[in-house]
Amino acid sequence: MAHGLLVKNDEGDILIDSDFSHYHFLGKYNHSSVTQVPDITGGSDANTNSIGGNSPDQNKGMENMPAKGEIYIYSVPVNGANPPICFVKPTSSGASAPYTGIVLTKQSGSNWEIRVFQSTVTSASPVLYCFSPLAQISNSTSTTHGLKTFNSSGVTTFDSRFKPLRAVGGGEITSPGLAHTGSSGSSWDVSLSINASSVSTSFTAQSSASDLIFYCPSLAHACQKYEYEQADSGWYSGRRYSWHRSDIWWCFYRSCFRIASTSSFEANYGVFARGHFYEHEAEDEPWWSFSNLFGALLGFLFGGAIFGVLIGAISASTFTNVNVEAGDYLPYSNSYRNTSGNSFIISKASYYD
Amino acid sequence: MINEISVTAGWEIINTEVIDGTYLVTIKMTSCEPDFEEELHAQMHEDKVDHTHLKSITADLFTFDHDPTTAEIEAALDERGFNPVIARE
Numbered sequence: 001m002a003h004g005l006l007v008k009n010d011e012g013d014i015l016i017d018s019d020f021s022h023y024h025f026l027g028k029y030n031h032s033s034v035t036q037v038p039d040i041t042g043g044s045d046a047n048t049n050s051i052g053g054n055s056p057d058q059n060k061g062m063e064n065m066p067a068k069g070e071i072y073i074y075s076v077p078v079n080g081a082n083p084p085i086c087f088v089k090p091t092s093s094g095a096s097a098p099y100t101g102i103v104l105t106k107q108s109g110s111n112w113e114i115r116v117f118q119s120t121v122t123s124a125s126p127v128l129y130c131f132s133p134l135a136q137i138s139n140s141t142s143t144t145h146g147l148k149t150f151n152s153s154g155v156t157t158f159d160s161r162f163k164p165l166r167a168v169g170g171g172e173i174t175s176p177g178l179a180h181t182g183s184s185g186s187s188w189d190v191s192l193s194i195n196a197s198s199v200s201t202s203f204t205a206q207s208s209a210s211d212l213i214f215y216c217p218s219l220a221h222a223c224q225k226y227e228y229e230q231a232d233s234g235w236y237s238g239r240r241y242s243w244h245r246s247d248i249w250w251c252f253y254r255s256c257f258r259i260a261s262t263s264s265f266e267a268n269y270g271v272f273a274r275g276h277f278y279e280h281e282a283e284d285e286p287w288w289s290f291s292n293l294f295g296a297l298l299g300f301l302f303g304g305a306i307f308g309v310l311i312g313a314i315s316a317s318t319f320t321n322v323n324v325e326a327g328d329y330l331p332y333s334n335s336y337r338n339t340s341g342n343s344f345i346i347s348k349a350s351y352y353d
Numbered sequence: 354m355i356n357e358i359s360v361t362a363g364w365e366i367i368n369t370e371v372i373d374g375t376y377l378v379t380i381k382m383t384s385c386e387p388d389f390e391e392e393l394h395a396q397m398h399e400d401k402v403d404h405t406h407l408k409s410i411t412a413d414l415f416t417f418d419h420d421p422t423t424a425e426i427e428a429a430l431d432e433r434g435f436n437p438v439i440a441r442e
Contacts, residue, residue, distance in 0.1 A: 054405065054407070177372065177373070177375060178377075178414075178416065181416065183413060183433055183434075184413050184414060185411075185413070186434075187409075224414065225412075226412070226413060227410075227411065227412035227413075228409070228410070228411050228412075229409065229410040229411075230407065230408070230409045230410075231407075231408050232405050232406060232407040232408070233405075233406050234403070234404045234405040234406055235397070235398070235401050235402060235403050235404055236403050237403065238401055287401050333368075333379070334368065334370075334377055334379050334414040335370050335372065335377055336372065339373075340373075
């Protein structure tokens with residue numbers, strides 16, 4: 001810095017640097033709408049209504065699947081190439097609070113769209129406290145005194161008349177690996193609810209947890225599935241039958257966070273998207289059907305009951321294609337990504353309310 | 354062929370991934386009803402006797418903190434309740 005202003009505290013931390021575009025308070029924003037990722041579901045039933053025997057028809061929807069979180073959509077009026085830094089004021093804090101995280105930041109016309117994911121549905125909504133470089137803030141002020149700095153290009157980089165971004169804590173937090181551990185289901189009952197333990201890290205203790213706001217985008221994600229398949233064939237009440245059903249259930253989890261106490265920040269997952277696909281085919285025929293009689297006749301003529309059985313078996317389908325391919329519906333299976341090194345910053349809502 | 358289901362009961366690893374030292378092993382588990390004796394089976398078909406040839410296949414995830422041995426996988430399968438034989442009702 002050949003010229004300009006550099007202000008440090010007693011510990012040498014930089015407070016103001018005229019070469020750096022400091023972020024200042026832009027405003028406090030409520031969401032404009034709420035959404036959820038639609039369930040991705042589908043099923044194919046073929047001739048399963050009249051089948052005898054034990055053809056399974058249960059749980060062809062989203063039974064037993066864990067509930068999805070909500071996505072709050074915000075439109076932040078800041079026109080420029082630099083995205084705003086948006087802190088989340090969660091709906092609550094503490095050990096039973098929902099987890100929250102920013103899952104999308106994109107420029108939309110002269111605004112920036114921010115999407116915040118919350119792990120559970122609540123009546124209250126998170127609020128955003130947003131910050132931006134001064135060059136993108138159009139708020140006016142009537143105050144005529146203070147301190148204003150410029151960089152070498154003459155662009156304003158700090159202005160004491162606008163509230164600066166003040167961090168009171170921060171650090172790095174990891175996310176759990178898998179969202180669900182242990183068995184993923186039994187027979188046609190899926191079990192993919194989140195049972196991972198929260199990851200906790202500490203920050204400089206503050207006086208009130210409910211006053212804290214945080215910045216921590218959701219980076220980690222996990223995707224887990226459960227597959228089950230049954231097939232049967234044989235005779236039932238004088239009818240030859242065959243059926244085959246194949247199912248896949250999956251959940252896509254996004255990392256999210258909460259203020260657990262005045263000095264503790266926690267990470268876990270919420271169900272961001274989910275799906276269930278199945279394929280079910282069946283066929284039966286009475287013993288007097290052509291194929292059964294033809295098989296039995298050949299068996300009689302050529303002296304072997306087995307021959308009759310084998311020929312008879314040809315009449316009913318084998319359903320070897322009753323498979324649901326995981327890759328067609330979910331991004332990946334039974335794994336997780338980006339769980340380490342997620343930076344977070346803590347500030348206070350009361351600085352800006 | 355549907356009346357002669359010949360899927361071998363047992364298990365097989367269908368995917369393994371290692372992340373930060375954790376082994377994520379997806380295993381397919383197949384269970385079947387026991388085969389009938391061949392001649393009896395043929396007679397059952399000829400006489401149209403009610404009977405089944407049920408099989409079930411489950412694909413689920415198991416985690417290990419090291420590359421698991423066969424014995425360790427089988428212990429984990431036992432713990433999860435896997436039985437390759439479906440008891441005929």
